[in-house]
């Protein structure tokens with residue numbers, strides 16, 4: 001039987017949940033049936049696909065700029081208060097000009113490079129590894145090359161006029177990583193293509209490891225017997241590191257021996273500024289010795305297994321929240337923000353705890369509750385692992401995605 005070629009495109013400049021999730025899919029793919037090729041941004045240094053023996057192409061991407069902000073945001077950020085730009089006609093012209101520049105610099109050159117690549121490779125399907133508005137160059141390219149297109153929607157990014165009217169109608173199928181993302185994206189589309197909700201997956205074996213807790217703690221600069229709280233994720237305001245800090249400060253008053261780690265890096269100037277502001281707050285609270293910044297780490301399974309509690313603190317709905325299922329796979333009790341995909345994974349009090357987004361008081365109470373209640377920790381540990389085995393295995397994920405491929409390709 002011949003293999004069906006699939007071309008995967010992910011143009012993220014940095015490593016994040018979308019690429020890690022794609023790596024899980026491709027690791028589980030039956031290579032006697034499917035022949036994957038991955039296209040990445042040249043800026044991205046992730047080499048796991050090459051390590052799996054999968055052909056990788058890298059395309060030049062500009063330093064991705066954000067699309068021109070809506071007028072209201074521009075004004076809110078104080079970038080312009082001018083009356084001129086608040087007039088409706090002038091404002092439309094201003095933003096149209098911005099959009100043209102954005103398309104000319106960011107979208108069309110990348111679309112050109114991808115079009116040649118798709119024409120060369122002739123895949124049966126182009127699998128775009130994020131939402132329509134984040135995958136415009138890939139969508140335009142696959143459309144031009146007359147390829148079948150699958151959009152794997154991993155974010156709440158809004159669909160603008162051009163996405164809804166011009167690009168989305170070219171898509172043969174959509175995968176959403178949570179019901180929340182499906183609801184948000186489908187509500188914007190008049191006649192959506194066939195679609196499925198297929199949650200991300202985790203390999204429990206990667207996280208079921210025995211670690212030398214003392215050694216990992218020593219490596220992090222934490223006393224081995226200190227109760228250890230951790231937050232793992234990109235440093236960006238909506239992930240809520242500031243909420244974690246405020247909550248930890250409360251816990252620390254009751255338990256001065258407690259320690260916290262913040263794992264992850266920034267990938268935007270906004271993230272850099274936010275990290276500085278959170279650091280400033282930690283200094284003001286006098287907690288520099290108790291809240292440690294570890295930056296981006298490759299050894300997440302070891303860190304996860306060492307934590308007493310993993311906290312997820314997003315102040316906006318999380319599209320999915322890989323770290324939550326990773327924590328569960330590691331048998332680490334998880335507290336998650338009650339919203340988006342996180343609320344679909346966690347059942348409060350059963351396999352984790354949920355707290356209202358942005359509520360540091362409630363988060364601190366949940367952290368204390370877990371510290372003090374060993375039976376609860378044990379229950380969450382057990383049920384968290386069970387949840388992963390029942391709902392988030394790589395096998396089930398790959399089966400669902402490839403069944404969908406077969407449906408879309410009629411094979």
Ligand code: UDP
Nearest residue numbers: 016017018233263264296297300321322323
């Ligand atoms: N991650 C990592 N090292 C870090 C911080 C995060 O490998 O220092 C991984 C984390 O284990 C998870 C992913 O990055 O697999 C983040 O996925 P999530 O869905 O939680 O957030 P996203 O970045 O996609 O918004």
